[in-house]
């Protein structure tokens with residue numbers, strides 16, 4: 001039913017306690033009964049220039065657009081201003097933002113890129129729409145209440161083969177229908193995966209990005225790349241279908257960056273291994289059925305697929321991001337693991353685990369990139385709509401200088417991530433391990449550092465709102481609190497920088513001289 005129309009004079013008559021109307025972006029709201037419930041207090045609503053008036057500018061200096069979309073507030077609208085039309089609208093699912101730098105160049109009308117095809121564009125549109133409709137509401141809720149992703153959403157993710165796509169291109173995609181058939185398994189490449197990874201980071205819910213089956217992304221490659229046919233047939237289909245969950249159990253209280261310091265021990269006993277030890281910071285661990293576990297044996301390291309049992313217990317590790325990521329402390333108390341669950345050769349465990357790190361690190365840069373872009377967009381919008389000292393915030397040179405460095409950082413990160421992604425697209429897994437370990441390590445160091453600098457700048461721009469969990473600055477608060485995760489997970493920033501340089505030094509030509 002069309003809304004009733006009112007003139008500005010009609011509206012102006014309703015300006016007092018018990019009879020209060022205001023206008024926001026051409027929509028007329030009756031706040032008579034709501035005023036006493038208003039989280040910002042009733043008094044501010046009766047102020048001159050607000051009560052009975054168009055309060056659009058003041059409103060957007062204090063609230064996000066989403067406030068008006070919540071059903072309990074949307075129903076306060078009683079009509080529209082005659083002759084005016086609504087101009088401020090949320091993006092519809094799949095739609096691109098027109099805010100400068102809110103989208104990468106390849107998605108900006110009138111610009112070009114050598115990397116993306118029409119299929120990538122179609123895939124991007126469908127993925128963004130899917131994520132906005134199916135995943136975003138759950139992401140926001142779980143980030144707040146700390147609960148794990150629901151089986152209902154996991155089932156919907158499985159329908160499009162989401163986890164299989166998060167694993168990247170490869171044989172595991174064979175025979176699967178990806179994204180409703182938009183991309184054929186043999187067409188799916190690292191740019192499709194880059195799109196997926198940047199899009200999942202656009203809700204400002206960092207822990208949920210990891211809760212979104214990230215355990216599978218890092219724990220399945222050893223099964224896919226080193227597991228036998230039988231092992232793959234037994235474990236992979238249920239995990240890809242979202243019926244079982246898996247996580248990677250490598251880091252320990254005893255050994256973080258120093259992976260080889262791991263102390264979890266596996267001892268052979270006939271057809272079984274007996275596993276004893278602990279693992280820490282295990283993403284998705286609290287709800288995993290399987291653990292891809294690095295263990296020490298008397299003949300070197302081995303990777304075992306350990307199933308949850310009475311001898312395997314998990315408890316949450318309380319970190320500074322939401323427990324929706326399922327971060328766990330895992331205890332193996334003489335857990336008996338069939339020898340048939342050995343992944344690859346005994347003694348080769350370390351190289352199996354290390355070969356997996358390149359993809360994981362690249363993935364972290366991709367999600368960081370998506371989040372950084374969102375932060376830039378939030379800052380551009382905020383500095384445009386927030387009036388301070390009588391002018392928009394961006395009238396201050398110091399604010400524009402911050403925006404300049406934030407934009408430059410995200411564009412630099414984008415260019416480097418795309419370059420590495422292009423290399424990955426043209427190299428075998430083996431070549432990637434050989435040639436890209438160093439560059440990816442340096443890339444990750446650079447991108448996560450850039451992210452934390454951007455988080456700092458954004459917090460300065462948002463002020464108190466940047467340190468407030470809800471409301472205007474909630475995305476900035478989340479990013480500022482959680483961007484250190486990108487600097488730590490999958491290899492600490494400084495260790496990775498060093499790894500990259502050591503690899504370069506190893507490749508120096510013997511005869512190189514100035």
Ligand code: HEM
Nearest residue numbers: 029039040044045050055058059062063064067073471472
């Ligand atoms: C349809 C009209 C309105 C609704 C539904 C509404 C709702 C809300 C809500 C839900 C909050 C909590 C903060 C958040 O979640 O963002 C809030 C805070 C606030 N509102 Fe409103 N509001 C309305 C109109 C206004 C207007 C016209 C003013 C103008 C003075 C105003 C002033 C404030 C202030 C000062 C705060 C506290 C902001 C802060 O803590 O940063 N509100 N409002």
